[in-house]
Amino acid sequence: MKSRYQSIVCAMLLLFSLVGYGKDSDGWLIVVNADAEIEHLSKKQVISLFLGRSKFLPTGEKARAFDFPIESSARADFYRLLTGKNIADIDAYWARLKYSGRASPPTPVDDGEQIIALVSRVPSAIAYLPLEQEDELQKRGLKSVLEMGAE
Amino acid sequence: MLNAVYAVRHSFFSSFTWVFALVVFPFFSKAEPSTSLPTSNAIEVNEPQSTAVLTQNEQSYLPQNWRVHGFGTVGYADTGKYDNSILRRNVYQNTEEIKKHGYKLDSRIGLQATGELSPRWSWVLQGVLKHQFINDVTDYIDVAMLRYQPNDEWQISVGRQPFDLFFLSDHRNVGYSYDWVRPPTEFYGVIPYDYFDGAKFVHRWGDFDNAWTLSFSIGFIEDSYEIISFGEHSARNRDASDNDDEIGSQDNNEDNSRRPDFDDVVRAEPIYNTELTWRVGRWHLRANYAYLDYEQELDSGEIDDTLGEVDDVWPGLNDFFEEFSLKDELHYYALGASWEHEGWAVRSEISHADAGGLNFSGQRGYLHVRKRWQNWSPFITLGYANDSASISYQRLEQTDITMDSSLYPSLSRIQRNLDAITSAVKQNQRNVSLGVRWDFSHHKALKFQCDLIHTDPHSGSIHTIVMRNFTRSSTRKWCSATLDWVF
Numbered sequence: 270m271k272s273r274y275q276s277i278v279c280a281m282l283l284l285f286s287l288v289g290y291g292k293d294s295d296g297w298l299i300v301v302n303a304d305a306e307i308e309h310l311s312k313k314q315v316i317s318l319f320l321g322r323s324k325f326l327p328t329g330e331k332a333r334a335f336d337f338p339i340e341s342s343a344r345a346d347f348y349r350l351l352t353g354k355n356i357a358d359i360d361a362y363w364a365r366l367k368y369s370g371r372a373s374p375p376t377p378v379d380d381g382e383q384i385i386a387l388v389s390r391v392p393s394a395i396a397y398l399p400l401e402q403e404d405e406l407q408k409r410g411l412k413s414v415l416e417m418g419a420e
Numbered sequence: 421m422l423n424a425v426y427a428v429r430h431s432f433f434s435s436f437t438w439v440f441a442l443v444v445f446p447f448f449s450k451a452e453p454s455t456s457l458p459t460s461n462a463i464e465v466n467e468p469q470s471t472a473v474l475t476q477n478e479q480s481y482l483p484q485n486w487r488v489h490g491f492g493t494v495g496y497a498d499t500g501k502y503d504n505s506i507l508r509r510n511v512y513q514n515t516e517e518i519k520k521h522g523y524k525l526d527s528r529i530g531l532q533a534t535g536e537l538s539p540r541w542s543w544v545l546q547g548v549l550k551h552q553f554i555n556d557v558t559d560y561i562d563v564a565m566l567r568y569q570p571n572d573e574w575q576i577s578v579g580r581q582p583f584d585l586f587f588l589s590d591h592r593n594v595g596y597s598y599d600w601v602r603p604p605t606e607f608y609g610v611i612p613y614d615y616f617d618g619a620k621f622v623h624r625w626g627d628f629d630n631a632w633t634l635s636f637s638i639g640f641i642e643d644s645y646e647i648i649s650f651g652e653h654s655a656r657n658r659d660a661s662d663n664d665d666e667i668g669s670q671d672n673n674e675d676n677s678r679r680p681d682f683d684d685v686v687r688a689e690p691i692y693n694t695e696l697t698w699r700v701g702r703w704h705l706r707a708n709y710a711y712l713d714y715e716q717e718l719d720s721g722e723i724d725d726t727l728g729e730v731d732d733v734w735p736g737l738n739d740f741f742e743e744f745s746l747k748d749e750l751h752y753y754a755l756g757a758s759w760e761h762e763g764w765a766v767r768s769e770i771s772h773a774d775a776g777g778l779n780f781s782g783q784r785g786y787l788h789v790r791k792r793w794q795n796w797s798p799f800i801t802l803g804y805a806n807d808s809a810s811i812s813y814q815r816l817e818q819t820d821i822t823m824d825s826s827l828y829p830s831l832s833r834i835q836r837n838l839d840a841i842t843s844a845v846k847q848n849q850r851n852v853s854l855g856v857r858w859d860f861s862h863h864k865a866l867k868f869q870c871d872l873i874h875t876d877p878h879s880g881s882i883h884t885i886v887m888r889n890f891t892r893s894s895t896r897k898w899c900s901a902t903l904d905w906v907f
Contacts, residue, residue, distance in 0.1 A: 313627075314628070317628060325571055329571070331539035355792055356862075357795055357859035358792065360859075362597075364597035368590075369582060370532075370544035371590070
């Protein structure tokens with residue numbers, strides 16, 4: 270019986286490790302379209318935009334926020350850095366907003382390349398990219414409005 | 421035995437809303453510049469874009485801006501564990517059905533479609549399939565609203581939408597969104613109003629660290645629910661009834677066929693609700709006041725027959741049912757506070773309901789504490805409900821009817837049942853819930869929860885099957901588990 274419980278515990282720990290969300294990044298850039306009339310956003314403004322508390326950019330345009338894939342470690346790392354919360358808390362938070370009809374979460378796309386393509390084409394878009402991509406923003410039609418370094 | 425079902429009957433809600441949604445609003449979308457996102461083979465995202473990139477996709481704006489989401493819960497609890505008590509989520513649930521089928525207690529599935537007609541006009545349609553009293557198909561629709569939001573400060577929505585009486589008012593069907601297997605039944609189980617049909621105005625101001633929201637709602641509510649269970653529903657046995665003057669019995673072994681059926685009709689119109697929320701730092705505070713002008717009519721041939729027969733000798737009986745089933749006002753006050761920091765979450769809500777009649781009155785509250793460790797979130801919740809409302813009427817002992825009268829045995833049974841009804845609608849209970857939530861995968865969570873519920877004597881609560889020794893206090897323990905997900 271004891272070994273049976275040990276097996277169950279081991280299986281749960283294995284499953285637990287498989288679903289961990291933990292990959293860290295050096296930091297993130299908040300990016301908008303290069304033509305957007307925004308030069309800087311505060312961290313609080315970014316939190317508001319990515320958590321549905323604000324739906325409009327400071328320019329008055331309806332914000333179009335884009336996200337990394339739901340199950341990606343990049344997304345988990347970004348929200349942890351932005352809000353200090355576990356991604357499960359963020360998902361539960363968005364479930365509250367989404368299914369109450371209050372707000373829609375940022376649209377998840379496949380990867381960073383797709384984010385770049387979208388933000389470069391949508392003037393009211395806002396998204397995040399790894400810090401390492403800072404150098405290529407300008408030539409891809411994007412600009413950074415906030416830099417968040419890993420803590 | 422007595423079975424009383426309080427039903428607030430649904431009617432097809434505001435046809436105006438449907439007409440507005442299906443006919444008028446598409447024109448609004450064309451009145452404003454469309455902001456459809458161009459699609460390509462490489463990138464297909466159903467998001468609007470600015471007019472600068474609007475091209476041939478304009479005509480396909482609407483379909484591109486539809487989104488369909490869903491949520492579900494599969495759960496089980498040993499609801500039939502006790503003969504005289506039942507674990508119920510709320511008064512929408514039929515006691516006998518839940519007692520027989522434990523999986524019906526928390527299981528449900530919901531679908532939501534949302535769309536943008538323009539950057540400032542949007543709509544939401546949500547249906548939830550679950551075990552509940554149903555009068556027509558619109559009972560399954562929880563949200564069907566249109567919203568206009570010109571900016572972050574102002575918003576107006578019309579149609580069917582959540583009735584903001586609690587923290588969880590607008591998402592209590594979405595199990596994935598909260599820690600519990602089910603929200604505290606003391607607080608969330610008795611007030612049966614999930615949604616209303618009408619208009620809601622919202623104004624927001626302040627900044628990130630000091631954000632205020634004030635909303636005002638006006639409309640009406642129609643719904644179906646059971647607030648008292650006297651055991652097995654009598655409807656199936658009505659034809660067998662042979663004793664019209666009996667509306668119940670104290671005898672536990674009473675023949676079920678004698679139970680009459682009570683259909684209660686309540687329509688709340690108008691309803692007003694105002695809610696103030698304040699986000700400051702790690703705190704989220706809320707206060708609301710709601711006023712409901714509701715009409716509740718007992719629809720029971722048995723009662724009418726009985727009242728007609730004894731009205732001359734016992735006028736107090738008529739007074740009782742007039743008190744019990746009158747047009748009345750409900751004033752509802754609630755305060756809530758939530759605090760979160762580094763995985764800790766503390767939440768509490770208290771409410772006071774002041775109804776002129778017997779239903780809904782009392783004070784209720786809970787305190788919830790949870791701590792997240794990675795994907796595990798154990799929690800403890802303490803709940804409390806107190807209801808001291810009573811009806812003043814002439815009791816049988818205060819009439820001229822003596823024990824020698826041939827009517828006395830029947831009327832005596834009726835008196836006992838009036839006492840039962842009076843107690844049954846009261847909710848005096850305390851609750852301790854221990855549980856854990858495990859976010860084992862993205863958008864999926866397993867939850868396990870045990871509830872220890874103490875019910876005071878002569879208190880129906882939503883867990884007591886009245887007429888089955890409910891005059892004594894009881895302490896019951898139920899454990900339940902759910903799998904919650906969103907998609």
